[in-house]
Amino acid sequence: MAETDDKTGPPVTLIEPIDMTKLDPNFRKEIQNMPDGDEVNACFACSTCTAACPIANQWKYKPHQLIRMILLGMREEVLSSREIWECLTCFQCQERCPQGVRVTDIIFDLRDLASEEGKIPDAVKFLAKELLEKGQLYVVTADWEREDLDLEPEVPGLSTDEFKEILKRTRTGKIAGGE
Amino acid sequence: MPTYNLYMGCSVPANYPNYEAATLKVAEKLGMELQYMEGVACCGSPNLRAIDYFGWLLVNARTLAIGEKNGHDIVTPCNGCFAALKDVWYHLKHNEEDLKKVNEELKKSGLELKCNVRVRHVVEAMYTDIGIVAIKERITKPLDGVRIAIHYGCHLLRPKDVTEFTPEVLDELLRATGATVVEYPLWKQCCGATVLPVNEDLAVRLAHDKLKSMKDAEAEFAMVVCPACGNQLDLQQFGIKESYGVEFNLPVLFYPQILALAMGMSEDEVGLGMNRVPADPILCHFTSE
Numbered sequence: 001m002a003e004t005d006d007k008t009g010p011p012v013t014l015i016e017p018i019d020m021t022k023l024d025p026n027f028r029k030e031i032q033n034m035p036d037g038d039e040v041n042a043c044f045a046c047s048t049c050t051a052a053c054p055i056a057n058q059w060k061y062k063p064h065q066l067i068r069m070i071l072l073g074m075r076e077e078v079l080s081s082r083e084i085w086e087c088l089t090c091f092q093c094q095e096r097c098p099q100g101v102r103v104t105d106i107i108f109d110l111r112d113l114a115s116e117e118g119k120i121p122d123a124v125k126f127l128a129k130e131l132l133e134k135g136q137l138y139v140v141t142a143d144w145e146r147e148d149l150d151l152e153p154e155v156p157g158l159s160t161d162e163f164k165e166i167l168k169r170t171r172t173g174k175i176a177g178g179e
Numbered sequence: 180m181p182t183y184n185l186y187m188g189c190s191v192p193a194n195y196p197n198y199e200a201a202t203l204k205v206a207e208k209l210g211m212e213l214q215y216m217e218g219v220a221c222c223g224s225p226n227l228r229a230i231d232y233f234g235w236l237l238v239n240a241r242t243l244a245i246g247e248k249n250g251h252d253i254v255t256p257c258n259g260c261f262a263a264l265k266d267v268w269y270h271l272k273h274n275e276e277d278l279k280k281v282n283e284e285l286k287k288s289g290l291e292l293k294c295n296v297r298v299r300h301v302v303e304a305m306y307t308d309i310g311i312v313a314i315k316e317r318i319t320k321p322l323d324g325v326r327i328a329i330h331y332g333c334h335l336l337r338p339k340d341v342t343e344f345t346p347e348v349l350d351e352l353l354r355a356t357g358a359t360v361v362e363y364p365l366w367k368q369c370c371g372a373t374v375l376p377v378n379e380d381l382a383v384r385l386a387h388d389k390l391k392s393m394k395d396a397e398a399e400f401a402m403v404v405c406p407a408c409g410n411q412l413d414l415q416q417f418g419i420k421e422s423y424g425v426e427f428n429l430p431v432l433f434y435p436q437i438l439a440l441a442m443g444m445s446e447d448e449v450g451l452g453m454n455r456v457p458a459d460p461i462l463c464h465f466t467s468e
Contacts (some may be wrong), residue, residue: 091337091370111229136221138193163220170234
């Protein structure tokens, strides 16, 4: 076993102290009241979610830490983190959580909260604009390919007007129009 | 003949008409009547759920309400559309307050959602309503046991209480064609499609790992049932070649393409030439009974 020469610093197992003045005690309640937050309090920080996450290695805040940060009230750090937007939403953490915490769904809720405050990555903001302009995500460009396969050149039944109409009035409209 | 509301979404028709054509042709042979839904909107993708939860509820509730009118199940070939419709259905089924809010909006266009409609992946309808026995009866050119790795897709399998889908469905469907289902360590791992907009390097890494895991397990082909996963595993092989200098050369096929060929349809009928990594080597593995 290697011995540490430097005995002056804090033990390496300790994380940075949390600035208590910045904590938002209501954050936990806020998440609990969102569509998937019912079970968030049940987290006992076993970090099974982190073990299941295929990309946790590159994150500063691991999935179990994000949940812990919610419970502690670290609202600003969580909602500004790049982690909530890089989550693959593969649901492996949620599937394995022994406490029934809907970890991935909660990350979706966190994005929704961040979006309400305008904290959205540019690439996602761009997608919002695209959705609003086109009324769909992908538009048929190679209609000859479709015709070769005896398919209608346009997608049968897909209507874009109502989609645009709805999203213009909801938050997407604000995000895409609020430049 | 069982009749279904077909929700095609936007990604399949725009990017993979071969998947669309193969699905329609297989369904016809199996005696399933798929009717394109009229006047439905795009599901908005998981990105819409992330930035505009209520807007996402509304557009998908509208689609569900349209499907509910004629009482037929909604089926879709896209895991993304599947997840959106299932998620919204699940949420509104369990949240009266939001259902009420949504219905107030839907009322303006003469619609109402009662959450009686059922949403399913189109291949699950083949599995459950037609059944493996009947599918096997239609197979005239079974595969010779060729090794195929299945990528199920995260949003098809999870969260299970919402999707109600088990991986065995795809295993059995593939085995019915005579192929061998390859077990590989990363079978549950994400293809990386969802993270493409915000971190492309990461998306490429995930696709690379997935394909490598399949290759290491000696898969000769990969199978998908989602256009986004298809894109990540098939087209992205060119991105992987650029970033990693690795050439997997692993052809990726949609399940209905494999099934259609095993039922004796031609490669043109299933648009095999549109698969990005040339998939015609599969043709050498069909036997004639």
